[in-house]
Amino acid sequence: MTGTAADRPWVKFYDPWVRPHLDYPDVPLYAFLDDTAARKPHGTATIFQGARLTWAGVREAADAFAAALAALGVRPGDRVAIMLPNLPQTVITFYGALKAGAVVVMTNPLYTERELEHQLSDSGAETLVFLDILYPRVSRAVPRTPVRRLIAASIRDALPLPLRLLYPLKARREGHSLALPDQPNLHRLPELLARHRGAPPPAVTVRGEDLALLQYTGGTTGIAKGAMLTHRNLVANTLQTWEWVRGLERGEQRVLAVLPFFHVYGLTTALNLGVATGATLILVARFQVGEVLKLIQRYRPTLFPGAPPMYVAINNHPEVGRYDLSSIQACISGAAPLPVEVQTRFEALTGAKLVEGYGLTEASPVTHANPLQGRRVVGSIGVPFPDTDVRIVSPETGEEVPVGQPGELCVRGPQVMQGYWNRPDETARVLRDGWLHTGDVARIDEDGYCYIVDRLKEVIIASGYNIYPREVEEVLYQHPGIMEAAVIGVPHEYRGETVKAYVVPRPGTTLTEEEVIEFCRERLARYKVPTSVEFRDSLPKSAAGKVLRRVLREEALRQQATPTA
Structure with missing residues (x-):
């Protein structure tokens, strides 16, 4: 099922407005941003906490x-890491x-x-834009990386005036310090923007084939590595997504940007799509269902890309x-x-597709x-x-299998x-003759x-995040x-899946x-931490000594299906 329109039977099921x-x-x-700013300069681009x-x-x-x-010495091709939630500064710095x-x-x-140290070191990033309250963590990780420029952004600077005055009190109540040391390699984003306000961007030539993004993923193994996405890749997927939804557009579009931009799903379907279409981005730094309901009622979003949870x-x-x-x-x-009952209920509540x-x-x-x-x-x-x-192919032979x-x-x-x-070896394993093996x-x-x-x-998918068993297992070891x-994912009503660890203690421990x-x-992001641990005398293994996660998962599913007395 490849090649010409005749080889793509699915095209006849496209919505009427979708072109094959x-x-x-x-x-x-970034041409999307320039075009939209030229077309509607006074239109609302972002809304964050009312600002x-x-x-x-x-x-x-x-x-x-x-x-x-x-001016700080960043040149074309240099890597700039951005460690921010969904804020106006994320849009600006990206x-x-x-x-x-x-x-x-x-x-x-x-x-x-x-995790931060691995990503910064592997990418070779020399510049890091980060949230100021994360400085203690950043300052401990950065010395072991190539990073030599730090740029701090603050939620406070994105808030309207009343909330901006109250934010330091809120931060202190939550145990965060807004204080930053005075050091030559640490810059504050508002000061940099003020110093260069009105200046044109540097005269660099950026082509569609040039690398735009290193998006880290475990891929088809558990080792985090950077997927190399070009400007052309991201432009294409943005336009493909726009094509899919454009037939429902009525009036001014507003995107509920609750999917994190640091995840490529949110980056394309919320940020880039919003910028390309000139839709207002309603920025949500953290998903809290009560607050999201208030935002929907107040700001009336029309597009809501999301995850089942x-x-x-x-x-x-x-x-x-x-x-x-x-x-x-x-x-x-x-x-x-996406469970069908979730789809049906949500559509009944909203009238949305x-x-x-x-x-x-x-x-x-x-x-x-x-x-x-x-x-x-x-x-x-x-x-x-x-x-x-x-294509659907046999994992063993690589030959295309029959339909169904x-x-x-x-x-x-x-x-x-x-x-x-x-990682040329990993690339060769998943990209073969132009085909991506998923x-x-x-x-x-x-x-x-x-x-x-x-x-x-x-991979374990919990609340939309990919969790790779090998990474968690390496921490346990x-x-x-x-x-x-050994680590597996077990079904969870809200998160979709959650992490369960099986542990064999050392004798006498x-x-x-x-x-x-x-x-x-202490060693993993919160969403990767096991929610339950089962202790075993041994783990099921193959004849070659490989731990059989599949067997553990089957056992866990049987346990969940068995009603308790």
Whole structure:
């Protein structure tokens, strides 16, 4: 099912406005910002806690940041890491870094020192933009990395005046310090922007084929590595996503930007899509269901890309009936399977079209979605995006399997990455003859609808975040009292999956569940920490000595299915 329109049976199920083939301009990603700012300079670009920025204001600030980076010595191709939640400064620094010709490394603010150190060292980032309250963690990790420029941003600077005055009190109550040391390599973002306000961005040439983003992922193994996404990759996936939803547009569009921009799903379907279409970005730094319901009622978003746990939380909020959610027109759910009951309930509450899609970091990330108005198939991730081809192949032979039979899902399209940063062997393993081998087991029906059956890569998806068992296991093995460890994902009503650890203690050692969890809590981001620990005398293994996570998962599923007395 590849190649020409005749080989793409799914095209006949596209919504009427969706074109099977799009034209992708050879422009840098930041051209979206420049075009939108020229078209609607006084339109509202961002809303955060009631504070608003115009498109002209965002472009001017992004230009100033680009000029500031150049003045600090950043050159085209240098890596600039951005470690921020969804703030106006995230929009400004992301596009500003691209305007300087830099390669952005989006970094999760929840990362521990160990995780941060790995990503900064592996990417070779010499500049880090971070949230000021994270300075204690950053200051401990950075000395062991190539970073030599620190740029601090503050939530306080994004707030309207009354809240800005109160923010230091709130930060102190939550145990955060806003104080920063006075040192030559540490800069404050507001001062940099003020110093370069009105300056043009540096005169650098950025082409579509140039690298724009290193987005870290475990890929099809548990070793975090940077997927190399070009400007062309990100432009293409933004335009593909826009094509999918544009038929529902009525009036001014507003995107509820609650998916984190440091995750490529949020970066494309919220940030880049909003900038490209000129939609107002309603920025949410942290998902809290009560606050999100208030934001929906107040600011009337029309597009709400999200993950199933978000829709579950809204559906189950005890006071959801008090809020008017009718402004929402379209939602593409990704990062985890979307249960049909969640879809049905959310659509009844809002009147919106909520459809399941699929993607992966290596594809910028979206490759599939169900049509918004056309045929939606329960349990299916939908059909391939425009200009996207699929194959289902045998993991053993690489040969294409018959329609309806399970095999590894492979995709090809303009959104597929160039490879993994400094990992040619891994790149060669997943990119073969132009096809991206996803590591997911799927089947495709005669109409081109795809269904995820299982995962070759045993990634755990909790609340939309990818958690790689090997990474958690490596932390467990650091504990002096643990002889063997294995980690699996078990079903969870709210998070989709949660982490369960199996531990074999060293002889003569006494361990408790809380001790093991606390050990992980100190070394892993919160969402990666096991929520339960089961102690064993041994772990199931293959004849070759490999721990059989599949057996553990089957046991866990049986335990969950067995009613307690």
